[in-house]
Amino acid sequence: MTPFDEMNRAFDRMSRNFGRMDLSDFGRVNWGDLDGMRRSGIDIDVAEYDDEIAVVADLPGFSNEQIDLTVRDGVLSIAAERTMESDEGDESGAYLRRERRAESLRRSITLPAEVMEDDASATYSNGVLTVTLPKVTVEEGSDSHHIDVN
Template sequence: MARRNPFDDIEEFFDRLNSQFEGQGGFDQEAFGMGGTSRMSIDLADRDGEFVVTADAPGFGKEEIDVRVTGRRLTIEAERTESSEDESETYLRSERRSESLHRTVQLPEPVEEEDVSATYKNGVLTITLPKQDPETGGKSIEIE
């Protein structure tokens, strides 16, 4: 039996807390010094021999997105920083904006990590995760 990750409970707690504030205009994380991290919207589809995850990440470049698969956990992170400067004779104005998205998904079944692929087009990230064949999955242990 697999052990449950205690950090999943913490993440679930913050997701519920955030959803409670959504009806009241949202929880302004930046006002509390928590940065501009937002939860990424995803779809997880089970298509025969693979899972397909579709995630919205508008405005990011593909080099700003990191996708990782570890065991049965898929993690997607996107981060970007923008800055602009406006100079005139009497003042200098410099504005910076940082935005990040993060999402971790527990997959229902093991996947072939080496065969995972991802595409990014028009702000939509599509990740294809081939399921691990139950007959060949895992590692065979030789008995001495």
């Protein structure tokens, strides 16, 4: 048992004590996953292959236009932002619950190898973003310079 288990039980007691009040916005926190709080809401997988690095990120509910990717100095930055839709039209009803809100997510990943930034590509399908970053190939001897001895 962790101290966070006691916090979850306290939320449960608070929910019971307040009866009909809707406390669902507080949610239950998985305190055991402290890494999840650091991730800024974007779950990723990073894979390194011989010739490329692949980053796969879950971004459900966004469109291609709402996603911004940059790579600079070995850091891939992912940003996604959506705004709340306006409520125009039918005035005969009112929201009883509204959970889909504006959202802004950001995550930066230090890449495990040098990449050719200009050749990076990305696809987005069914809420999954896949970024492919070709690695810089070092040809033997290309990083050295011959010095003549006089």
